Amino acid sequence: MPGLLLGDVFPDFEADSTVGRISLHAFLGNSCRTLIPQRCWGILFSHPRDYTPVCTTELGRAAKLSAEFSKRDVKMIALSLDSVEDHLGWSKLFQATNHKADILAYNNDSSCNALPFPIIADNKRELAVKLGMLDPDERDKDGMPLTARCVFVIGPDKRLKLSILYPATTGRNFDELLRVIDSLQLTAQKRVATPVDWKPGDNVMVVPNLSDDEAASLFPSGVTTKDLPSGKKYLRYTPQP
Incomplete structure (x- = not known):
């Protein structure tokens, strides 16, 4: 617009x-x-x-x-x-x-x-x-x-x-x-992003500007990282807070 x-x-x-x-x-x-x-x-x-x-x-x-x-x-x-x-x-x-x-x-x-x-x-x-x-x-x-x-x-x-x-x-x-x-x-409200086709209750993604230590502190339910061919660890998921 x-x-x-x-x-x-x-x-x-x-x-x-x-x-x-x-x-x-x-x-x-x-x-x-x-x-x-x-x-x-x-x-x-x-x-x-x-x-x-x-x-x-x-x-x-x-x-x-x-x-x-x-x-x-x-x-x-x-x-x-x-x-x-x-x-x-x-x-x-x-x-x-x-x-x-x-x-x-x-x-x-x-x-x-x-x-x-x-x-x-x-x-x-x-x-x-x-x-x-x-x-x-x-x-x-x-x-x-x-x-x-x-x-x-x-x-x-x-x-x-x-x-x-x-x-x-x-x-x-x-x-x-x-x-x-x-x-x-x-x-x-939360330092997360929602991936493609996300629906309430699905896992969300940790925003890139959070370090792993910050993410671990903010998301006590845990953070999982998907392995990628590039070796970069940017696909980080956590349960919806």
Whole structure:
């Protein structure tokens, strides 16, 4: 994303949303499961358009997994170029008519009346441009580019911890986003890294800048080293602390 690098403070902004006017930093810091604002993480993710097939499946899946994100002290917020009215029509149960909106119907969830996270309305494309969210290959009926499928993970310090950019035609894997969050939160607290295809509970890797003596002291469960043709001892594993 142009101009926004890992470690940068994520830009604060005000915008209209399905829960009213919000400030991003205030929204992310208001509350989370632990009621400790300093521990709250955030995910801001964009989608191309309301009432479209891939987007409906994505937000439906995000809604189904919302309790898992909440358990990790993560607050979610979505964004697209549609109006607040379109967002609500697409995502909320209207009590007067008992009309269940498309996303809720897709999930077959009779207990839920609205998405468990807000959707930002970026009608003027101001945020999409500022945050590098536009997909030049996907355009609306007027020839204007739509938002791509961006994912920004924002840490408790309001700094960017991860960004992923998918084209509009490719749906995301929200189970993978949970895995990424688990890795980010673990490695933020412990001096370890997570190897390819790592899942919570698997062995982790000792970071290269730790000496063997430091590693032995930090990881009492033990450190194992894989032998390599080069003779270098850099593949060091330990049980997840």
